[in-house]
Amino acid sequence: MTTIVPPPTRNVVFTRVEICPEARAAAERVLASGWVTTGPEVLAFEEEFAAEVGARHAVAVSSCTAAIEIALRTFDLAPGDRVLTSAMTFCGVAHAIRRAGGEPVLVDIDPVTLMPSAETTAAAARRVGGVSAMVVLHFAGNPAPVAELAEAAGLPLSRVIEDAAHGPGLAVGDRPVGSISAATCFSFYATKNLPLGEGGMLTTDDGAVAEAARSLRLHGMSRDAWRRYEPGSSWRYAVDHHGLKANMTDVQAAIGRAQLCRFPGWQERRHELAERYHRGLAGIPGIITPRAPDHGRHAWHLYVIRLTPELGVGRDELIAALADQGVHCSVHFIPLHHHGFWAAERPVEADVATHLPLVEAVFPTIVSLPFYPALSDDDADHVCESIARIAARSSVAEPLAVTPSRRS
């Protein structure tokens, strides 16, 4: 007999984007201005963002994925050149490597930080007989030791880029992310710490990288081609590179400038919520909470817990039981080689999974909890209490109430 599960009294969504009133007003102002694509708002946003992360140059683009492709294109990879990436990252990173002419080489992770360590990086580089470049991931907002990883890969920092999609607000040691490697790539996707809806930014201290990126983001046209419709400007432009169509619009940039003003407050709230989760989950057997690094500053983009067998329920079971209590979780990330495309493509090597034992062991144990500045204290507490309840129930070996086969 099946019993109807009563609807949960609370609904804690996984993510909710906040677009502040100033951003909405700014978007309206630009929409009414007569110029809506790349223009003065983008230039101002680039300057303000560069200052925020302490980089000399910032180039606004359509996404972090585009920023990664553009950054790698400035390396002029030869076809098939090997590029290291975490095996547990977003699929767009591998696609960007391939589109830039490289071949992704998947790196195993450290089971605590959930991103490549110096050891796993060195092992991957050795395995394929050396690499041409590397994309360093700062997983969940946790700073990765960029210089140490570059050394482990046998690469100078000028052949390393950073995926800082989780990253505005993080610091590696005492250095804000943005100018450490050849290019740092940020995402303004709707779920990220600085949400615009869509958008990305490439930052660098290298003037040549910045100049190439400015051209590559707009069809490879000569610099400032976007000005060609301004009064007094020439209609002429030159196409010097095989570029992308990946520019940012002034509407996005105006939203971004206003959102940037809210950013410090949002980051503060993320740190508060992380502390609240640490406290609320401490002592639940079978739950390992993420840790802030000893050095540097965590940006707290995601709150990823790990489960041990002591919990008594598996990852998928926990996610289903939480959904029954109105708590909606996610998983970051499905490993690249688990996706049909990258499994079929066998990045560089056959049987790549055999080189990724920690990814294989850890992936089935991770859960990303609801985590965003608008999450209330009450909702965060409800998440912790729900997990505690499920853990307590499983420890007395009661069948777990999971829709639709709950027992009465």
Ligand SMILES: *Cc1c(COP(=O)(O)O)cnc(C)c1O
């Ligand atoms: C979101 C994300 C990206 C892609 O960002 P877009 O702006 O959507 O292209 C890349 N890497 C990681 C780790 C991400 O989480």
